[in-house]
Amino acid sequence: MTNVNLRIRPGGRKDIKEVVKIEELCFGAEAYPNYVFNYFVDGRSYLFLVAEYDNRVVGYMVAEKRGEGGLIVSLAVHPHYRGKGIGSALLRETIKILREEGIKGVSLQVKRGNLDAISLYSAFGFKIIRVLRKYYIDGSDAYLMEKELI
Numbered sequence: 809m810t811n812v813n814l815r816i817r818p819g820g821r822k823d824i825k826e827v828v829k830i831e832e833l834c835f836g837a838e839a840y841p842n843y844v845f846n847y848f849v850d851g852r853s854y855l856f857l858v859a860e861y862d863n864r865v866v867g868y869m870v871a872e873k874r875g876e877g878g879l880i881v882s883l884a885v886h887p888h889y890r891g892k893g894i895g896s897a898l899l900r901e902t903i904k905i906l907r908e909e910g911i912k913g914v915s916l917q918v919k920r921g922n923l924d925a926i927s928l929y930s931a932f933g934f935k936i937i938r939v940l941r942k943y944y945i946d947g948s949d950a951y952l953m954e955k956e957l958i
């Protein structure tokens with residue numbers, strides 16, 4: 809972590825309220841509701857991390873572990889706190905933990921027009937594998953991206 813005000817830590821039930829607010833700001837109608845995050849906190853196959861900046865929860869990441877594969881389920885940073893390396897710090901920590909747990913590859917879906925996210929994932933070595941047509945509720949396409957961890 810390069811920023812002294814930034815801390816990446818496991819998320820818990822107490823973080824869900826703030827996380828859902830960020831989720832709604834970032835994803836609107838496609839945001840996961842509260843109960844889905846309860847499921848992420850309880851489920852042993854999920855990794856849930858939050859980013860605290862100046863002691864405030866400003867970002868989070870959820871990944872699912874499926875055998876030797878991992879899936880980035882959600883990654884978001886509060887709009888006021890973007891461009892400070894927080895998304896990168898969350899992704900770096902996620903990859904480190906998944907690798908330590910023996911996960912061999914990670915995949916994700918990202919909206920085709922989401923250039924900030926695509927450039928972040930590309931910088932971490934994720935490659936576009938294919939286009940998933942009309943993947944989202946608004947009819948837009950997704951890229952399926954993957955990264956090997958071995």
Ligand SMILES: CC(C)(COP(=O)(O)OP(=O)(O)OC[C@H]1O[C@@H](n2cnc3c(N)ncnc32)[C@H](O)[C@@H]1OP(=O)(O)O)[C@@H](O)C(=O)NCCC(=O)NCCS
Nearest residue numbers: 834883884885890891892893894895896918924925927928
């Ligand atoms: C994608 C997201 C998580 C990045 O978070 P962040 O904290 O801003 O990311 P970082 O500061 O670590 O920046 C990482 C890279 O993202 C890109 N990026 C971030 N902010 C950007 C901006 N305002 N303009 C252009 N590119 C930007 C850059 O490539 C940047 O790398 P660089 O700093 O070396 O140029 C954030 O934009 C976000 O929450 N977006 C909405 C939710 C979302 O789309 N999530 C992904 C779903 S798949």
